[in-house]
Amino acid sequence: MNSNIRREIPADYKKVEEVTREAFWNLYCPGCNEHLIIHKMRNHSDLIPELSFVIELDEEIVGSIFYTHSKVIAEDGTEYPSITFGPVSILPQYQRKGLGRALISYSIKVAKELGYKAILIGGYPYHYHTYGFKGTKTYNITMPDGQFYKGIMALPLYEGALDNVSGSLFFSDVFETDAEELEVFDKKFPSKEKKVKKSQKEFEMASMELDE
Template sequence: MNIIIRNENPEDYKIVEEIAREAFWNLYFPGGHEHFVVHKMREHKDFIKELSFVIEADDKIVGGIFYTHSKIVSKDNKEYKTISFGPVFISPNFHRKGLGRELITYSINVAKEKGYRAILTLGYPYHYEPYRFLGGEKI
């Protein structure tokens, strides 16, 4: 299988949203809304276009990952800039082939190259255990 990871382009939007819908449909609750989240994220000021990636398998888009700016606010109102990723998804036809891991790892490396120091994510810990370290520091 020939794998390519690249930035998402506007001509990809429709298929990416269809794959997101397919990947999350009835997964955690009846129906799904992640495809609409992806659609709306692209319009938001916190969307990070240069960290919006698709993964292709044999010239066909089979997944995606998206990032937004985020922050942590301490009890004394000090702000720490971070980024967050999600949704991240792979077409069910391509599950258990390591594509999600490749996509996440690739995007984390690009984020590090661009100077981002912390990534927050929401999800089940067993999905993200391999990514607990960023830049050699435990996060």
């Protein structure tokens, strides 16, 4: 497969939202909200536009990745900037073919070149350990509730980038959506059936798993 990675442009917006909706539909909950998150990101101050990428096959968009600013706040109030990627989307029929890996690897390389310090994310550890991500307990970085979770991971973008950094991790508020807002937005897309699936319970359990 000949794939091409490039920056997202405004002409891509609707297609990227459609691809994202297909990629996440019924995966983590009945329906999904990731297409709305992306829609809101584009006008949010936390978006990092130079790290908004799409991946194409035969000039057709089949996936995307987005980055936002995040931060670690120490007990004394000191703020340490970080960045976060997600959602990462690949159309279901093209998953497990290396396209997601290509997109993530490419964006990490660009983030390094742009001088960013560290990437902090939430997700399944087995997806991200291969890129060098480790649980944030390694770096004494908790979530705001003071807990360490196995699914919260960090990748320093240069040696020592997270030395002497500790505190609580705060992701952008762009990830927060409400049900009414989502219902209105989703009406702009073709109707799809919402279903309860095994993957949703697995995600719920994984997201609560403490790193002890």
